Amino acid sequence: MRLTVNAQEHDLIVAGHDTLLSALRDQLELTGTKLGCGRGECGACSVLVDGRLTYSCLTLAAGCEGQSITTVEGLGQPGALHPLQRAFIELDALQCGFCTPGQLMAAAALLATNDQPTAQEIRSAMSGNLCRCGTYPKLARAVESAATALRARTSEGRSDAS
Amino acid sequence: MPRKPKESAAKAQPHPRKRFVTTKVEVEGREELKIVELPDIEPTPWDEDAQLTIVGTRAIRADALEKVTGRAKYTADLHRPAMLHAAFLRAPVASGRVVRLDLTRALALAGVRGALVASDVPGIKHMGAPLFDTAIHWAGQPLAALCADTPELARQACALVDLDVETLPHAVTVAAALAPDAPRVKPHGNIPRNQPRIATRGDADAAIAGADVTITRDYRTPCALHTPIEPHGSVAEWIGDDLTVWESTQGIFEVRSNIAQAFKLPLNRVRVMKDYMGGGFGAKNYAAANTFTAVALARKLGKPVRCILDREGEQTDTGNRAASSQRVTLAANRDGTLVAISAEVTVAYGYSGWYASPAKIYHEMYRCPNVSTRETFVFLNTGAMDSFRAPGHVEGAFALERAMDALAHELGIDPLELRRRNYAEVDEEKNRPYSAKHLDRCYSEGEARFNWTHRRVEAAATRTIGARFRRGVGMASQIWGAGGGPPAYATVRINPDGTIDVLTGAQDLGTGSRTIFAQIAAESLGARLADVRTVLGDTERTPYAGNSWGSITTASVGPAVRVAALQARAKVLEAAAELLDVDVSLLSLVGSVVSIAGDERTMTLAQVGRKLGEVMIMGQGSRGANPQDTAICAFAAQFAEVEVDVETGRVRVLHITSAHDSGRIINPTLAESQLEGGIIQGLGYALFEERVMDETLGLSLNANVHDYKIPVIGDVPVIDAFFVASSDVVANHTGARGIAEAPIIPTAPAIANAVADALGVDVGEIPLTPWRVLALLRR
Numbered sequence: 001m002r003l004t005v006n007a008q009e010h011d012l013i014v015a016g017h018d019t020l021l022s023a024l025r026d027q028l029e030l031t032g033t034k035l036g037c038g039r040g041e042c043g044a045c046s047v048l049v050d051g052r053l054t055y056s057c058l059t060l061a062a063g064c065e066g067q068s069i070t071t072v073e074g075l076g077q078p079g080a081l082h083p084l085q086r087a088f089i090e091l092d093a094l095q096c097g098f099c100t101p102g103q104l105m106a107a108a109a110l111l112a113t114n115d116q117p118t119a120q121e122i123r124s125a126m127s128g129n130l131c132r133c134g135t136y137p138k139l140a141r142a143v144e145s146a147a148t149a150l151r152a153r154t155s156e157g158r159s160d161a162s
Numbered sequence: 163m164p165r166k167p168k169e170s171a172a173k174a175q176p177h178p179r180k181r182f183v184t185t186k187v188e189v190e191g192r193e194e195l196k197i198v199e200l201p202d203i204e205p206t207p208w209d210e211d212a213q214l215t216i217v218g219t220r221a222i223r224a225d226a227l228e229k230v231t232g233r234a235k236y237t238a239d240l241h242r243p244a245m246l247h248a249a250f251l252r253a254p255v256a257s258g259r260v261v262r263l264d265l266t267r268a269l270a271l272a273g274v275r276g277a278l279v280a281s282d283v284p285g286i287k288h289m290g291a292p293l294f295d296t297a298i299h300w301a302g303q304p305l306a307a308l309c310a311d312t313p314e315l316a317r318q319a320c321a322l323v324d325l326d327v328e329t330l331p332h333a334v335t336v337a338a339a340l341a342p343d344a345p346r347v348k349p350h351g352n353i354p355r356n357q358p359r360i361a362t363r364g365d366a367d368a369a370i371a372g373a374d375v376t377i378t379r380d381y382r383t384p385c386a387l388h389t390p391i392e393p394h395g396s397v398a399e400w401i402g403d404d405l406t407v408w409e410s411t412q413g414i415f416e417v418r419s420n421i422a423q424a425f426k427l428p429l430n431r432v433r434v435m436k437d438y439m440g441g442g443f444g445a446k447n448y449a450a451a452n453t454f455t456a457v458a459l460a461r462k463l464g465k466p467v468r469c470i471l472d473r474e475g476e477q478t479d480t481g482n483r484a485a486s487s488q489r490v491t492l493a494a495n496r497d498g499t500l501v502a503i504s505a506e507v508t509v510a511y512g513y514s515g516w517y518a519s520p521a522k523i524y525h526e527m528y529r530c531p532n533v534s535t536r537e538t539f540v541f542l543n544t545g546a547m548d549s550f551r552a553p554g555h556v557e558g559a560f561a562l563e564r565a566m567d568a569l570a571h572e573l574g575i576d577p578l579e580l581r582r583r584n585y586a587e588v589d590e591e592k593n594r595p596y597s598a599k600h601l602d603r604c605y606s607e608g609e610a611r612f613n614w615t616h617r618r619v620e621a622a623a624t625r626t627i628g629a630r631f632r633r634g635v636g637m638a639s640q641i642w643g644a645g646g647g648p649p650a651y652a653t654v655r656i657n658p659d660g661t662i663d664v665l666t667g668a669q670d671l672g673t674g675s676r677t678i679f680a681q682i683a684a685e686s687l688g689a690r691l692a693d694v695r696t697v698l699g700d701t702e703r704t705p706y707a708g709n710s711w712g713s714i715t716t717a718s719v720g721p722a723v724r725v726a727a728l729q730a731r732a733k734v735l736e737a738a739a740e741l742l743d744v745d746v747s748l749l750s751l752v753g754s755v756v757s758i759a760g761d762e763r764t765m766t767l768a769q770v771g772r773k774l775g776e777v778m779i780m781g782q783g784s785r786g787a788n789p790q791d792t793a794i795c796a797f798a799a800q801f802a803e804v805e806v807d808v809e810t811g812r813v814r815v816l817h818i819t820s821a822h823d824s825g826r827i828i829n830p831t832l833a834e835s836q837l838e839g840g841i842i843q844g845l846g847y848a849l850f851e852e853r854v855m856d857e858t859l860g861l862s863l864n865a866n867v868h869d870y871k872i873p874v875i876g877d878v879p880v881i882d883a884f885f886v887a888s889s890d891v892v893a894n895h896t897g898a899r900g901i902a903e904a905p906i907i908p909t910a911p912a913i914a915n916a917v918a919d920a921l922g923v924d925v926g927e928i929p930l931t932p933w934r935v936l937a938l939l940r941r
Contacts, residue, residue: 017314022314025239026241026312029241030232031232031235031236031238031239032231032232032233033232034236034238034391034392034440035238035470036391036392036393036440036473036867037473037866037867038472038473039473039866039867039868041473041866041867041868042391042473042867044391071232072230072231072232073231073232076231077231078227078231081230081231085230085231088226088230089222089223089226089227089230090222092222092223092226092831092832092835094223094226094229094230094672095672095673095674095835095836095839096390096391096392096438096439096440096441096671096672097225097228097229097230097234097438097440097672098236098390098391098392098438098439098440098441099391099440100229100230101232104230122875123875123876123878124876126874126875127874127875127876128874129874129875130391130867130872130874131391131875132388132389132390132391132441132443132843132872133441133672133835133839134838134839134840134841134842134843134873134878135835135838135839136838136842136873136874136875136878137838137878137881138835138838139875140875140878
């Protein structure tokens with residue numbers, strides 16, 4: 001099958017029962033996406049499938065043919081970080097870091113559809129992602145701060161264009 | 163231009179004192195006599211007036227970039243060539259005997275490469291029982307491991323094992339284990355031989371009999387599970403006789419020692435590494451079934467083996483905070499002065515584990531001449547108890563601090579005032595001074611920031627007849643041994659390009675130790691923080707440091723890092739003096755630049771390094787002894803406001819103020835992150851977290867993260883967590899004490915006290931799930 005991950009096309013051989021998570025981690029060695037529970041309960045495996053927040057541990061790889069997958073590696077890399085990644089670093093919105101990629105993807109999915117989320121909308125959108133270190137207060141602040149940065153970037157872009 | 167005298171013959175400095183001394187070392191309340199290697203230099207302590215420019219700043223977490231880009235490699239992220247995967251077949255009952263375990267069908271499955279049973283791992287123990295024991299002591303106990311090309315195949319192979327089990331009667335609750343005809347969990351009975359454990363000072367019974375006021379209350383706490391989002395896991399690889407193990411662990415040297423002992427290997431043939439790990443909270447201190455299985459299978463099959471627990475295994479077979487019941491009696495004078503504390507404690511211990519004492523805090527928290535506690539740990543057919551963030555104190559603080567509120571209510575005294583009236587100026591348990599104690603400032607600063615009196619009045623105003631949402635306010639205090647201590651070592655190297663490596667065998671669990679060691683080294687050395695990198699978690703590259711547990715890492719390893727950096731600084735300045743041809747006493751080093759008093763010439767560390775070429779500037783540091791007969795503790799006062807929906811029984815925590823005294827704070831941002839995290843874990847313990855056992859089946863009903871509820875972002879209140887400023891130079895020369903465990907201890911009692919305030923009823927049991935709250939309201 002052909003899987004589009006982070007704007008790159010990959011030809012893979014997958015079994016019918018292979019999850020998107022195992023295709024990403026074991027075949028493409030994109031290990032930023034984590035396995036925490038394997039039952040869609042913890043959110044560590046969150047990725048975007050055609051922009052939609054998806055638990056990759058509950059998604060069959062074969063079903064993603066023709067869809068566009070974004071993982072944390074595709075969100076941004078050193079030198080070209082996503083505003084969310086920058087905000088997570090600056091506001092210390094991570095501790096052990098294991099749930100961080102999933103938190104970032106949940107936040108990215110939120111900001112893609114809502115560039116000015118309220119505190120309640122952030123809490124609601126991020127409640128499917130567990131963090132046992134309890135980094136939640138800083139996660140909430142970082143998402144808010146990244147939203148502000150994204151809006152500033154968009155308005156700059158508009159004024160540049162005009 | 164000042165020139166140094168030319169005849170600088172190196173003077174041998176005789177060591178002024180003994181290098182090795184015997185000293186008392188204390189971890190989590192347990193004292194041991196140990197030999198300590200004293201450092202070569204005794205640095206001037208960083209007191210409150212010390213002018214520090216890097217220590218104490220909010221430096222960015224050193225590994226944040228790795229973590230937000232997905233590049234940080236955790237144990238399960240490692241791919242070794244030709245690696246195989248292991249999975250466990252686990253006991254389906256709580257007590258029984260394996261009658262038949264036939265691997266034929268499992269091994270016949272294509273892609274299955276091998277298996278392990280008890281006879282493959284003689285003498286190796288897991289959670290107090292022989293690994294793969296044919297006698298079943300708890301549900302979820304490993305009975306065999308299967309190894310295959312993929313984790314899915316390994317799991318599939320487990321399902322193909324023909325297993326016949328003879329089921330025997332079990333006891334998974336204290337009541338069942340103490341019944342007259344109870345099944346024996348251990349051959350000698352269900353209570354350890356040396357129990358109950360009794361600890362007394364003064365005469366509590368006499369004091370209770372003569373007291374103005376006494377109250378007696380019963381409290382119960384649940385069995386809580388660590389639930390790290392990254393499960394336990396190991397990757398083992400043999401190359402010839404050399405074994406490398408990548409382990410998600412809080413203690414690389416401990417795991418190395420466990421492996422060497424289990425497989426009878428020389429320590430220098432075992433390398434244990436841990437770069438990143440996804441949470442431990444006390445569950446990852448030792449080698450366990452996953453470690454031994456990966457090592458044994460890798461040896462047997464001649465290929466690297468990865469063994470990562472699945473979530474059910476993580477929630478049933480990696481330890482827990484045991485449930486407790488505590489009957490507490492407090493006796494006081496009319497003015498609130500405590501005259502006696504007495505407690506009878508029963509711990510639902512499980513099959514084995516770590517004896518964490520809920521009773522200990524009764525002896526430590528308040529000034530009281532008469533204290534008596536009796537503790538009984540009851541063996542059960544459930545998974546082992548293990549250390550879990552402030553083991554024992556979390557359970558004990560819930561009961562003691564609830565009882566203090568009940569006493570305050572009885573006496574009509576403000577709960578905060580009652581605690582102030584019973585302030586312990588010294589450690590009464592061991593009759594010794596504290597290195598420093600600013601709990602009084604935690605009370606006053608917390609009181610002010612929380613607006614205690616005003617909030618109490620406001621909350622009371624919501625409690626009108628017929629009101630659906632009732633607010634309440636509560637507080638609690640805590641104490642926790644947080645002095646750290648020896649042994650711990652660090653090496654600081656200056657590379658030819660002026661960059662600096664700090665090497666120490668500690669772990670960073672997400673606490674920030676990588677970052678703060680770099681800060682301490684940069685400050686001590688006079689280097690730019692950006693040039694310093696900390697290398698942790700490799701028994702082969704780094705000198706010894708102990709487990710990251712017991713809130714010890716900063717206070718144990720930090721001083722060793724400082725000594726190593728100071729030694730490297732002294733050496734690099736001597737080298738620079740030679741290069742500049744000046745006396746070393748004229749040189750200073752700040753921001754990675756060497757300058758000369760009365761001379762405009764300067765050299766950067768990179769310039770010095772280039773001139774020196776391959777000369778290695780290296781400092782070695784060790785952690786000296788703690789002050790003897792001194793208690794070194796972290797203190798905190800915590801304030802909570804809750805809102806209870808009396809129709810649904812739902813408790814919402816609105817606000818937490820948490821004031822901490824942990825000595826000098828190396829990095830306030832990272833320290834506050836730990837406080838917030840501890841508070842949120844405590845909130846889960848107060849409101850949701852509880853392993854539920856089916857008494858008839860003997861099985862856990864919620865061995866997953868859907869039904870075992872940990873807090874999510876939507877549960878989190880406004881948290882104002884902060885430190886009262888201080889530097890504890892009696893404790894050690896950095897002035898820092900531990901942080902990690904302090905914030906979880908007072909959280910549940912502060913919340914429960916607030917719920918009791920909101921409802922006007924006694925709250926004796928957590929977690930305060932809606933049905934428990936509704937039951938309280940029906941009373």
